[in-house]
Amino acid sequence: MLVPRHIDKKSVSYASRTYYGELIEAGVQIYQYNKGMLHAKLMIIDEEIAEVGAANYDMRSFRLNYEVCQVVYSADVARELTEQFERDLTDSVPLGIEDLLQRSQTERIIEQGARLLSPLL
Incomplete structure (x- = not known):
């Protein structure tokens, strides 16, 4: 994380x-x-599905702030985002x-x- x-x-x-x-x-x-400040949320599932967005996983984000996430079913996108995550770890x-x-x-x-x-x- x-x-x-x-x-x-x-x-x-x-x-x-x-x-x-x-x-x-x-x-x-x-x-x-x-x-710097990171607000984006990222989750990679089975190296094939990527979820990325600004939403926190709480009721305030989903009901009051109307924050959203996008789910992408693409191994290529999941790989690119994983590589970016690994660069951020450095x-x-x-x-x-x-x-x-x-x-x-x-x-x-x-x-x-x-x-x-x-x-x-």
Whole structure:
């Protein structure tokens, strides 16, 4: 999973980080992208299907913001997007559980508060 290192909304950054530990423990590799803000979402399925768009997978995005994703059934497109993702990884740093453990108690409290508000962010 590739996430921006610097997010334009601090509240979203705080809320997002509360989920990283669970994801890492489940085997997800998280990388922080250093070259700016990424808002696009990308999913490649079986090297043949690509889903790309701006929508977050929450009710706010689908019902209030009307964000969308496009699904493309093309191995060529899936390959091109995979190659772009791999290039983006070269401008990223891995985030491990040890990084999460280094957060201060104050940060963790703020993050938990933001997590409570995450359905509204």
